[in-house]
Amino acid sequence: MNNDQRFFDFLKDRIGLDVTSVGPAIIERAVRQRSIACNAQTADEYWRILQGSGDEQQALIEGVIVPETWFFRYPESFATLAKLAARRLTEINNLRALRILSLPCSTGEEPYSIAMALLDAGFKPHQFKVEGMDVSPLSVEKARRAVYGKNSFRGEDIAYRDRYFTADRDGYRLNSRVLDQVRLQVGNVLDPALLANEPPFDFVFCRNLLIYFDLATQKQVFEVLKRLTHVDGVLFIGPAEGSLLGRLGMRSIGIPQSFAFSRQSAAEVEPLPVFVPAPVPIPQPARQPARHVAPPPVPRRPFASVAQPMARPAASEKPGSADTAALLANIAELANEGKSTEARAACERYLRNHEPVAQVFYWLGLLSDVGGNVPEAQGFYRKALYLEPQHPDALMHLAALLQAQGDSVGARRLQDRAARSERAARSERAADSERKR
16 A cells, blocks of 8 residues: 555545655555554555545544644743733724634644633633634544543643643543633635635634645645634744745744734735755765755754654553664664665654654655755654754754745744754753752
């Protein structure tokens, strides 16, 4: 079933998924798992089952989607929302409730975080309503159930859990005060008529979605998002998507780490870049892969042999297990020996058999970068940043590509994030050293 274009095309048509954004191995893994579940012996047999069953089509989509979310992810976005929401209510003279959209809402952590942030900021229930929407019925059902395990509560500040959740044997159950503020439904952002009869939203959260699409689909989805966002509204996006919006008629509102954008005038819109891939260099044995652009000043080796922890390990594997650590170390060894083809194949094997991890997507990005495939490299770097938003090497290498394309604003934004991440890491190391004395 390897590289069966039919399945790639099906997912592209149904949910806009660009195979290069995640790599074929993740899709092949989902197809293999669903084939086993359906007792299909061949790709043709599973394809016939897929074409004849709407339930199986949705099951394959669910198998490809990797919900990676938790409460108050990117906390500055929610703090910014509270400030902007107060200002917006004043602008409309409190004549109606604020309308806020979370798309995709996944298993509910984001729309519920929005509601909690506004309640904590002193907003009354009648002053705002939150809509949550996702292409996955399974995710929406989990969101409606609103019972969460420990993985949904990350970071040092989880005091909100005591305020809004009740512990029970299945986890932590969200209370009705928050639930009443959020309406959840299934919907597809590729539908040009999505929420067509609804008034526009004051604030739209659409984070880490555009990175899964090719340029044409990004533009299509952006037109939907622009229609859904009030002309004076604000769109919150993922950390790796800012450069995309800068070329699609939006500008950053200027609050660091908020990833918030508003409309800009037509005269300010940056032209879309024309990508001209550099010729593929002839591989030369070397410890450090040669780059086709000047590398940013990052004091790390491009291929780190230290395995990064997986964001959501499968039940049968642990981030620190000898097996996964050995696989990741093998990828690093192959890459550092200049064996780019073998290193890429090792990355694909890893993704076919293990949960996604940021470091593997970073390696794939660097291998594509070295090979001269700039659009593919950007896609992999953005995927790494989706799984690990402060991955320093992915930030700096993506910044270098944007700089080479003339996007100095986008490059500077990523460089500033990398610098903040490095300062925070140094501070943490210094604190650890002080504690050990």
